[in-house]
Amino acid sequence: MRPPNTGVGGASTINDVARLAGVSIKTVSRVMNDEPNVRQETRDKVQEAATLLHYRPNLLARSLAGSRSFLVALFYDNPNPAYITELQKGVINRARGSGYHLLVEPQDSHAPDLARQITNLLATIRLDGIILSPPLCDMAVVLQAIEAAGVPYVRVSPFLNPDRSPCVRMDDAQAAYELTRKLIEMGHTDIGFVLGHPEHGGAHQRYEGFVRALREDGMEPRPEWTRQGYFSYESGVEAARAILAPGTKHPTAIFASNDYMALGVMAHAQQAGLRLPDDLSVAGFDDAPGALRTWPPLTTVRQPVEDMAYAAADLLLNRNDAGADQDRMLPFALIMRESVRAR
Amino acid sequence: MRPPNTGVGGASTINDVARLAGVSIKTVSRVMNDEPNVRQETRDKVQEAATLLHYRPNLLARSLAGSRSFLVALFYDNPNPAYITELQKGVINRARGSGYHLLVEPQDSHAPDLARQITNLLATIRLDGIILSPPLCDMAVVLQAIEAAGVPYVRVSPFLNPDRSPCVRMDDAQAAYELTRKLIEMGHTDIGFVLGHPEHGGAHQRYEGFVRALREDGMEPRPEWTRQGYFSYESGVEAARAILAPGTKHPTAIFASNDYMALGVMAHAQQAGLRLPDDLSVAGFDDAPGALRTWPPLTTVRQPVEDMAYAAADLLLNRNDAGADQDRMLPFALIMRESVRAR
DNA sequence: CTGAAAGCGCTTACAG
DNA sequence: CTGAAAGCGCTTACAG
Numbered sequence A, B: 001m002r003p004p005n006t007g008v009g010g011a012s013t014i015n016d017v018a019r020l021a022g023v024s025i026k027t028v029s030r031v032m033n034d035e036p037n038v039r040q041e042t043r044d045k046v047q048e049a050a051t052l053l054h055y056r057p058n059l060l061a062r063s064l065a066g067s068r069s070f071l072v073a074l075f076y077d078n079p080n081p082a083y084i085t086e087l088q089k090g091v092i093n094r095a096r097g098s099g100y101h102l103l104v105e106p107q108d109s110h111a112p113d114l115a116r117q118i119t120n121l122l123a124t125i126r127l128d129g130i131i132l133s134p135p136l137c138d139m140a141v142v143l144q145a146i147e148a149a150g151v152p153y154v155r156v157s158p159f160l161n162p163d164r165s166p167c168v169r170m171d172d173a174q175a176a177y178e179l180t181r182k183l184i185e186m187g188h189t190d191i192g193f194v195l196g197h198p199e200h201g202g203a204h205q206r207y208e209g210f211v212r213a214l215r216e217d218g219m220e221p222r223p224e225w226t227r228q229g230y231f232s233y234e235s236g237v238e239a240a241r242a243i244l245a246p247g248t249k250h251p252t253a254i255f256a257s258n259d260y261m262a263l264g265v266m267a268h269a270q271q272a273g274l275r276l277p278d279d280l281s282v283a284g285f286d287d288a289p290g291a292l293r294t295w296p297p298l299t300t301v302r303q304p305v306e307d308m309a310y311a312a313a314d315l316l317l318n319r320n321d322a323g324a325d326q327d328r329m330l331p332f333a334l335i336m337r338e339s340v341r342a343r
Numbered sequence C, D: 001c002t003g004a005a006a007g008c009g010c011t012t013a014c015a016g
Helices: A014-021 A023-032 A040-052 A059-066 A081-096 A114-124 A140-149 A172-185 A200-215 A233-243 A259-271 A305-317 B016-019 B025-032 B040-052 B060-066 B083-097 B115-126 B139-151 B172-185 B201-218 B234-243 B257-271 B305-317
Strands: A070-075 A102-106 A128-132 A155-157 A167-170 A191-193 A224-230 A254-258 A282-285 A300-301 A327-330 A333-335 B071-077 B103-105 B131-134 B154-156 B165-168 B191-195 B226-228 B253-255 B279-282 B298-302 B329-331 B332-336
Touching: A014 A023, A014 A040, A023 B298, A059 A081, A059 B131, A070 A081, A070 B298, A081 A305, A081 B103, A102 B083, A114 A140, A128 A305, A155 A305, A167 A172, A167 A305, A172 A191, A172 A200, A172 A254, A172 A282, A172 B329, A191 A200, A191 A233, A191 A259, A191 B165, A224 B115, A224 B201, A233 A254, A233 B332, A254 A259, A259 A282, A305 A327, A305 B154, B016 B025, B016 B040, B016 B165, B060 B332, B071 B083, B071 B305, B083 B305, B115 B139, B115 B257, B115 B279, B131 B139, B131 B305, B154 B305, B165 B172, B165 B305, B172 B191, B172 B201, B172 B253, B172 B279, B172 B298, B172 B332, B191 B201, B191 B234, B191 B257, B234 B253, B234 B257, B257 B279, B305 B329
Parallel strands: A070 A102, A070 A128, A128 A155, A155 A167, A167 A327, A191 A224, A191 A254, A254 A282, B071 B103, B071 B131, B131 B154, B154 B165, B165 B329, B191 B226, B191 B253, B253 B279
Antiparallel strands: A102 B103, A300 A333, B298 B332
């Protein structure tokens, strides 16, 4: 057996392998797809020919002929680089093993023709699945467009209609509750809170957990210490400026709904002459690996973004399995660092 | 004309459009691809039918039949989330307008079978182009594998063999030179330097610019103030620990080859009881938007990563144009903030 | 256990 | 200016 010369591009095809192995292309197809009903001897012959020719099935051809494209897409509209790359890592880690590739498709959640854009995209590329992250995963027009195209999807950290699709999440409310309890146990009774972006479901859940923890001790959030933020550094600075306004009583701790805002709070506090953590404790939420480093190191909640994305891809690719659960709740972790000090 | 019922998946095909418009599929193909030699009247008829049917050409079918896949990939091996997302943004912004989609393909630059993995990938998916970032863009095995597959590629910030492919870059050496000159002009003569990851070409160029600026005033880098780093926060902390060792003379400023390391330097300095910027000025390099926020705000060099990626995609998609230059050098910007203070 | 035929939805190369 | 035929590299559905 000697390899025939391969054409331009160097790629050999199923025909080359079939010829070399002395079988039909259908048999080669069976072997490449690990289908049953092929004699071991035939299988070996085909494998040998495929190896000799460096044959790799053409994904596009498989896709056009078959029912799978081996392409999944990640839809997002989120300015947080660490969050996005964690999501991508998780999806890719799961998808690669199954021969799938990841298309990144950022979407503008405020585009007036968002639904049409998605419909066009799905008509152009036959995706095998979509992973939706906040805030897109909570937008009815997005879900409708995807469902109309008949493409399976999994949502990460959705807020609305949890039964509408398979979902992966963590318990944001419980995490915020537990972190707040820690603050209280450490002697903090005057705690400020910076709300997250109202379009993100997690923001509401985190506040809910915060309030629950306070009420357990008969406390209530104080309006003058509770400020709207938008998950950005700048909004954290603004919130801190309001909460720490000169001439008013200050809280001893501020819990920001994400790490970027916590960083803004710390920056403003330091600029205002407060020593951290002596004069003010600060806590955040996210702990994306390698994303943020503060001084003092930030107490926060570790959100398992990569694991959630891995699980989401797993739900997508296993969706025909009988035993596959349709929803997954992943564990978070409290990360206590020096930005919080006992009173 | 009434739209025929579309099949499962809802997508209409070129045949549906041809039938409805009363022309051949070839004519539909011509119209969809904006080819010449179609009467305006025919063109209108086809457009109308296509609109009525919500027809979108199937990318996979175009790809299999034609010579283009409308897929480009970004290859990278870089732990910096902000860098990666900036690259992706730039590529996507340029590619979308031309109907291209982006596949993200992180590679392990230390994998022993890296070349084989890439070869397999390129045999599996016929990519129209690849964008290579450091350190992959300087690895001979990577370039060889891609060239053997005949896939066009553009490199971002390459160090070696600049003539081997179209490239996009900024002048790292000049940027480091100019920032160092600023430090000198502000009265700093004792300046420490934290080197970047040796596998990244930019690291060497930045050091070169630093040295050039010193020599212009007859100074030399001092070995005890020059430390190897690896672009990570931790390596910045380590470098600062060495440079600021107790009982030794300290520099008045430290220039770290990227922002993460600068952050590490700042954290260590504060931990060691130094006031910033009074006791020590710190400068970094990168200024990825939204990636890092420090207190005091960090003086750094703005590297136009998104613009470089946009330009790289542009080179890829325009590569047949006669007038297209093969290389692009993009401007940087010095960002002077409060982490540096005049002596 | 294996294969011949048809077809996925387009483009290419050619003919008129 | 327009179209009929062939084919891209596979899988599906069917036959034996």
